[in-house]
Amino acid sequence: MSKPIVAIVGRPNVGKSTLFNALAGEKISIVKDTPGVTRDRIYADISWLDYQFTMIDTGGIEPDTGDMMLSHMRDQAEIAIETADVIIFLTDVRQGLVDADYQVADMLRRSQKPVVLAVNKVDNYEKFIMDTYEFYNLGLGTPFPVSANSKLGFGDLLDEVIANCNPETLKEEExxxxxxxxxxxxxxxxxxxxxxxxxxxxxxxxxxxxxxxxxxxxxxxxxxxxxxxxxxxxxxxxxxxxxxxxxxxxxxxxxxxxxxxxxxxxxxxxxxxxxxxxxxxxxxxxxxxxxxxxxxxxxxxxxxxxxxxxxxxxxxxxxxxxxxxxxxxxxxxxxxxxxxxxxxxxxxxxxxALRVQTGVLNEILAEAVAMKQPPSDKGKRLKLYYMTQVSVKPPTFVVFVNDKKLTHFSYTRYLENQIRNTFGFRGTPIRIYTRERKER
Known part of the structure; x- marks a missing residue:
């Protein structure tokens, strides 16, 4: 399934990485006050209710001089426009509306991609809500007040993002x-x-x-x-x-x-x-x-x-x-x-896209266990009951065991090698997950 791509765009220090991390639920981007530290992980898979999308933090390295910064913002917006299905335009309630915001808003509007306007750093709703109204002037519709730091206002923001995800992006499957x-x-x-x-x-x-x-x-x-x-x-x-x-x-x-x-x-x-x-x-x-x-x-x-x-x-x-x-x-x-x-x-x-029959899989499993004893810990040995393939693209298998904690990654890799020895699976990764099943 092709997931929609959502990009976060905004000026330096409005909190793009903080929002990205809060939504991704883990510290992925390194957040420091030095612009340009958002280097490595710039994308993450986000689930909201029953929906999944890939989020991109456009971060980038941000020069300080006014004109350099503007051209940089434009480049950033351009990348987002080019790759994203929906764009979150992040602004900062404490700095208020600035020139650069208007210029990026113009670009985003012209792109005709759906844009969700978010106003960050609204940690205190009563105190800042009037200030968020100023952002209506960007002409991008309703500004959504959020606080990336305190994780406030995400529900409404994500609902709006999902509402703007074009169902067409999910149709490529056909x-x-x-x-x-x-x-x-x-x-x-x-x-x-x-x-x-x-x-x-x-x-x-x-x-x-x-x-x-x-x-x-x-x-x-x-x-x-x-x-x-x-x-x-x-x-x-x-x-x-x-x-x-x-x-x-x-x-x-x-x-x-x-x-x-x-x-x-x-x-x-x-x-x-x-x-x-x-x-x-x-x-x-x-x-x-x-x-x-x-x-x-x-x-x-x-x-x-x-x-x-x-x-x-x-x-x-x-x-x-x-x-x-x-x-x-x-x-x-x-x-x-x-x-x-x-x-x-x-x-x-x-x-x-290869599927393997369950019967054949379990023959391989029995043989693998006979050739190499599963690991044990404190006298308790891992037992493997049963294996089945649950999906393709990539081929994904589930092994039912007595105790998940006893599964060592090296044994999982050994099982993967046994499967590959039999079926090849050249050129494709395969996934093996373990599930616990109490002994009958």
Missing amino acids: DERPRVAIIGKPNAGKSSMINKMLGEDRLIVSDVAGTTRDAIDTVIRRGDKEYVFIDTAGLRRKSRIKEDLERYSVIRTVAAVERCDVAILVIDAEEGITEQDAKIAGIAHERGKGMIIAVNKWDLVEKNDKTIYKYTNKIREVLSFMSYAELVFVSAKTGQRFQKIFDLLDVVIENH
């Missing part, structure tokens, strides 16, 4: 065609790859990082199969600051990965695998997507008989959390091994 996201750092050659697959230059490719304009879905037909490619290459602007560019590429990745079945991580062979690649891959892994790693620009690497092993080992080491991912060395320039990408895609798409 499209049966597999959806593939091309992800990776700016300039790894994502657009060139899609162009090569299309056999025509539909996406603008140039050597400047971040030139692709918008994420455009591209349908590629091969034989009797159609694939929908979601391009994340686009960043609207050339960033002045490396962290900025990285942050935006993470936001774009979240938006695309949310909508795909399989992600192809493009790595620049000349540069080798980096931490930023791992961060981007982690987004797809966390969201349980099928995974192919394509090392691009392979034609530019000087090779001997050990090169491919060295590259493979390095990638497997950095991406050790996704040992299931398929790996292919390609060149978007020459088209080398592009046929292989499609062959792998078909395998991964099939595995990502």
Whole structure:
């Protein structure tokens, strides 16, 4: 199910990260008074009543000078407009309405995306409620008073966010065609790859990082199969600051990965695998997507008989959390091994949606337990009664046990390996959960 994406936009120090953390229910962004510390976790899955959505904190690194700051706010709003289904525009009741708020409001209005206006730092309703009325002047409808710090006013705010989530965003499910996201750092050659697959230059490719304009879905037909490619290459602007560019590429990745079945991580062979690649891959892994790693620009690497092993080992080491991912060395320039990408895609798409019969699963479980005793603690041993598959995309299994506390992650990993040995599940993560069941 594709979840709607909700982005928080606002000036520095209005409390974006505090609101984000309070809604996410855990300290994800680091909140300090130094602008720009919101670096790492900038997205989280939020549940409200029966609804789920992905929230993005656009934070960013904020220059202090007036004009720099405005251009920065505009960039931020632009990213939100581009990727989000609904935008929360956060303002500050104590600073009141300022020029920058009006300018961002204009942009948001023109975008015609739904905007929910929130006025933060209303810790005392009686004292500040009159001041919130001033924000009607932005022309964005009713201002919702909240206090991110004291966690007040969230219910009304989230109800409004859900009311603005377009049911259309949830309809993509009816499209049966597999959806593939091309992800990776700016300039790894994502657009060139899609162009090569299309056999025509539909996406603008140039050597400047971040030139692709918008994420455009591209349908590629091969034989009797159609694939929908979601391009994340686009960043609207050339960033002045490396962290900025990285942050935006993470936001774009979240938006695309949310909508795909399989992600192809493009790595620049000349540069080798980096931490930023791992961060981007982690987004797809966390969201349980099928995974192919394509090392691009392979034609530019000087090779001997050990090169491919060295590259493979390095990638497997950095991406050790996704040992299931398929790996292919390609060149978007020459088209080398592009046929292989499609062959792998078909395998991964099939595995990502594979169902295993319960009877067969339990045979594997019995065999696994016979080969390796489950762990025990203080004389009490873990018993595994029964295993069943509860969902696909990614394949998800539940094991019923006598005592959840005795389940050690290493034993769960052992079970995963046994399942993989039998069914392969190449290219897809699998999830195994344990549930307790009292002995009869």
